[in-house]
Amino acid sequence: MNDDVKGQEMTTPAQTPAQTKGASEPLLKVDGLVKHFPIKKGLLQRQVAAVQAVDGLTFDVRPGETLGVVGESGCGKSTMGRLITRLLEPTGGRIEFEGTDITHLNTGKMRPLRRDVQMIFQDPYSSLNPRHTIGTIVGAPFKLQGVKPEGGVKKTVQEMLERVGLSPEHYNRYPHEFSGGQRQRIGIARALALRPKLVVADEPVSALDVSIQAQVVNLLDDLQDELGLTYVIIAHDLSVIRHVSDRIAVMYLGKIVELADRKDLYATPMHPYTKALLSAVPVPDPRRRGVKSERILLRGDVPSPIDPPAGCRFHTRCWKATQICTTKEPPLIPLATGHQVACHHPENAADQAPEDTTLLSAAKEAVEVVTVVAKAEEEPTPEPPAKRVEK
Amino acid sequence: MTAPLHDTPADADPTEDVAPAAGAGVRKVEGRTLKQIAWNRLKRDKVALAGGVTVLLLVLVAVFAPLVVGLLGHPPDEFHQEELEDLTNLPKGAFGGMSGDFLFGVEPNKGRDIFSRVVYGARISLLVAFLAAVVAVVLGTIFGIVAGYFGGWIDALISRVMDVLLAFPQLLFIISLVSVLPDELLGLRDNGVRIAVLVMVIGFFGWPYVGRIVRGQTLSLREREYVEAARSLGGGQRHILFRELLPNLVAPVTVYATLMIPTNILTEAALSFLGAGVLPPTASWGSMLRDALGTYEHDPMFMVFPGLAIFVAVLAFNLFGDGLRDALDPKGTR
Numbered sequence: 001m002n003d004d005v006k007g008q009e010m011t012t013p014a015q016t017p018a019q020t021k022g023a024s025e026p027l028l029k030v031d032g033l034v035k036h037f038p039i040k041k042g043l044l045q046r047q048v049a050a051v052q053a054v055d056g057l058t059f060d061v062r063p064g065e066t067l068g069v070v071g072e073s074g075c076g077k078s079t080m081g082r083l084i085t086r087l088l089e090p091t092g093g094r095i096e097f098e099g100t101d102i103t104h105l106n107t108g109k110m111r112p113l114r115r116d117v118q119m120i121f122q123d124p125y126s127s128l129n130p131r132h133t134i135g136t137i138v139g140a141p142f143k144l145q146g147v148k149p150e151g152g153v154k155k156t157v158q159e160m161l162e163r164v165g166l167s168p169e170h171y172n173r174y175p176h177e178f179s180g181g182q183r184q185r186i187g188i189a190r191a192l193a194l195r196p197k198l199v200v201a202d203e204p205v206s207a208l209d210v211s212i213q214a215q216v217v218n219l220l221d222d223l224q225d226e227l228g229l230t231y232v233i234i235a236h237d238l239s240v241i242r243h244v245s246d247r248i249a250v251m252y253l254g255k256i257v258e259l260a261d262r263k264d265l266y267a268t269p270m271h272p273y274t275k276a277l278l279s280a281v282p283v284p285d286p287r288r289r290g291v292k293s294e295r296i297l298l299r300g301d302v303p304s305p306i307d308p309p310a311g312c313r314f315h316t317r318c319w320k321a322t323q324i325c326t327t328k329e330p331p332l333i334p335l336a337t338g339h340q341v342a343c344h345h346p347e348n349a350a351d352q353a354p355e356d357t358t359l360l361s362a363a364k365e366a367v368e369v370v371t372v373v374a375k376a377e378e379e380p381t382p383e384p385p386a387k388r389v390e391k
Numbered sequence: 392m393t394a395p396l397h398d399t400p401a402d403a404d405p406t407e408d409v410a411p412a413a414g415a416g417v418r419k420v421e422g423r424t425l426k427q428i429a430w431n432r433l434k435r436d437k438v439a440l441a442g443g444v445t446v447l448l449l450v451l452v453a454v455f456a457p458l459v460v461g462l463l464g465h466p467p468d469e470f471h472q473e474e475l476e477d478l479t480n481l482p483k484g485a486f487g488g489m490s491g492d493f494l495f496g497v498e499p500n501k502g503r504d505i506f507s508r509v510v511y512g513a514r515i516s517l518l519v520a521f522l523a524a525v526v527a528v529v530l531g532t533i534f535g536i537v538a539g540y541f542g543g544w545i546d547a548l549i550s551r552v553m554d555v556l557l558a559f560p561q562l563l564f565i566i567s568l569v570s571v572l573p574d575e576l577l578g579l580r581d582n583g584v585r586i587a588v589l590v591m592v593i594g595f596f597g598w599p600y601v602g603r604i605v606r607g608q609t610l611s612l613r614e615r616e617y618v619e620a621a622r623s624l625g626g627g628q629r630h631i632l633f634r635e636l637l638p639n640l641v642a643p644v645t646v647y648a649t650l651m652i653p654t655n656i657l658t659e660a661a662l663s664f665l666g667a668g669v670l671p672p673t674a675s676w677g678s679m680l681r682d683a684l685g686t687y688e689h690d691p692m693f694m695v696f697p698g699l700a701i702f703v704a705v706l707a708f709n710l711f712g713d714g715l716r717d718a719l720d721p722k723g724t725r
Contacts, residue, residue, distance in 0.1 A: 087619055114625040115625075121620060127617050129615075129617040129639070131638035140626070141625075144626050145625055
């Protein structure tokens with residue numbers, strides 16, 4: 001899937017002609033999605049504030065594609081995943097799955113839809129019930145959905161186990177007998193047992209060994225081709241995201257700041273935050289050792305989602321922030337074909353607020369540019385407190 | 392686990408090495424269930440095992456009391472004046488009249504066989520302790536799981552009720568309750584009423600302890616991702632409570648129940664000692680202690696045996712319960 005042709009050749013045997021790329025309706029449509037967790041205090045449990053975990057997300061997921069979602073810890077990406085699988089009740093906005101509004105469906109009405117929307121969890125140690133056998137775990141979807149597959153549940157479960165690279169004989173074993181990677185495969189088998197259309201994977205490999213990560217990611221890839229799945233993959237690892245995604249959404253503090261095709265995003269990042277993120281990715285290429293690379297180090301912490309900054313949420317740490325950034329929130333708009341950005345002063349594109357040129361005083365100290373001369377033994381030499389990045 | 396990742400039997404017991412002979416490629420994959428692991432660990436804990444054997448022995452003795460007494464003693468309510476000194480009414484012979492005929496000696500004044508009475512007393516003590524533990528476990532599990540899973544005002548309400556019950560002076564309550572109790576209640580008579588009341592009251596004041604443990608466990612378990620996974624598969628609340636959460640609560644509840652029985656034995660003994668237990672002439676360990684109180688200066692052995700019985704029973708249950716907790720603890724060393 002990491003071939004660049006992949007984007008054009010998404011058609012899989014499982015897809016009907018109507019679902020092929022381009023002419024298709026989005027599988028999942030999210031519009032202005034909001035989730036605030038109330039903070040209650042006192043005897044009467046009065047709401048005093050709210051954690052604005054997700055604050056207005058708008059995006060589509062097309063059939064057959066993989067949408068990667070990146071962002072640092074606490075930016076709301078996991079909350080987003082639990083909202084679109086309706087494990088959490090949205091505070092506002094709208095979620096449409098195959099044209100059906102599922103925003104506020106109750107448990108009973110949601111049940112039939114659960115066949116089509118499944119989730120892969122982060123922690124393979126807590127996502128499998130230690131008191132159940134693998135057969136019970138992977139067979140649970142059939143039981144809960146009242147589905148009677150051809151050839152019986154046991155046979156289907158064993159086929160599923162084989163498909164994810166486990167042995168059918170593992171049917172009667174318990175989770176504690178398996179390694180992390182094997183457990184994650186069991187979790188994948190459970191999620192795919194009912195042949196869902198959309199799979200939301202919340203940090204599917206972050207709890208695994210690096211050597212196992214590749215296996216699991218490639219397994220997800222293969223299964224996508226075989227079963228014609230659509231993925232929303234949430235991760236904080238940029239190299240994993242780059243490997244699996246067709247399109248990538250970058251989140252910061254509950255908002256999408258940039259949404260673009262993978263190639264575009266890595267080649268021409270437009271949002272300063274994306275640029276800073278990408279500059280932090282180490283280059284695992286020995287031949288490029290010694291080549292100077294500049295690393296943008298953001299200063300300070302992510303502001304609290306309880307009281308996020310006004311205007312652009314990134315302005316407190318952005319080296320390009322001007323007056324307008326503190327007052328006016330930049331909308332997420334396409335600045336190139338298929339490349340949406342929410343920024344007043346994007347990189348690699350026309351300035352959206354050219355009249356506002358005075359930098360904020362904070363912006364001048366917002367970042368530090370470190371030039372990494374990655375020769376074999378040489379320590380990274382930080383430049384004396386850098387003022388700002390050259391434009 | 393040492394070798395769970397391969398297709399070899401996880402149990403490296405040489406006696407099970409029959410698989411290769413059965414044919415290549417059809418080697419039986421056999422993992423150990425959690426129960427087997429716990430049992431293996433328990434087997435290695437000699438102290439717990441000794442406790443378990445003693446418990447088993449006590450239960451057998453209680454169940455087959457008529458048989459045991461028939462073989463080794465005299466009916467528990469039979470008076471043996473011939474075993475007592477004429478003048479003092481104290482048992483003839485040393486150590487409270489211990490002899491081959493009367494293993495633990497005889498009571499002063501009445502001359503009843505202490506051995507038989509201790510054996511029959513085990514029936515009352517263990518019965519009340521077991522049943523009260525069952526009542527406490529059932530109530531505690533239900534209320535604990537509901538409080539922990541649903542949270543909010545339900546949790547607040549149940550937790551406050553538990554706090555009130557834990558602060559309640561249960562001994563005083565039972566003593567006053569017994570004194571106003573009718574002789575006949577719901578078709579039960581005399582001792583039946585007393586036993587039922589003891590069970591219900593000890594159980595009722597015991598459930599908050601179980602409830603708190605279950606509530607705490609549920610609070611932590613409901614945040615596990617497998618609960619979310621069950622929800623994302625369309626599992627309802629009943630499925631989550633009984634299929635996902637309850638199996639994970641069995642171990643702590645079992646352990647707590649085993650550790651609760653000795654407490655119940657002590658409570659029952661205390662109540663009998665205070666006269667709120669079964670009616671005489673039925674023997675129970677606590678009431679025997681009270682009977683012995685009047686003559687302990689002249690015949691201490693009458694006090695020793697029921698006291699020893701309580702001590703051994705409580706110790707055995709505690710040792711067994713501790714061992715069970717270690718064996719069932721997934722974090723323990725194997």
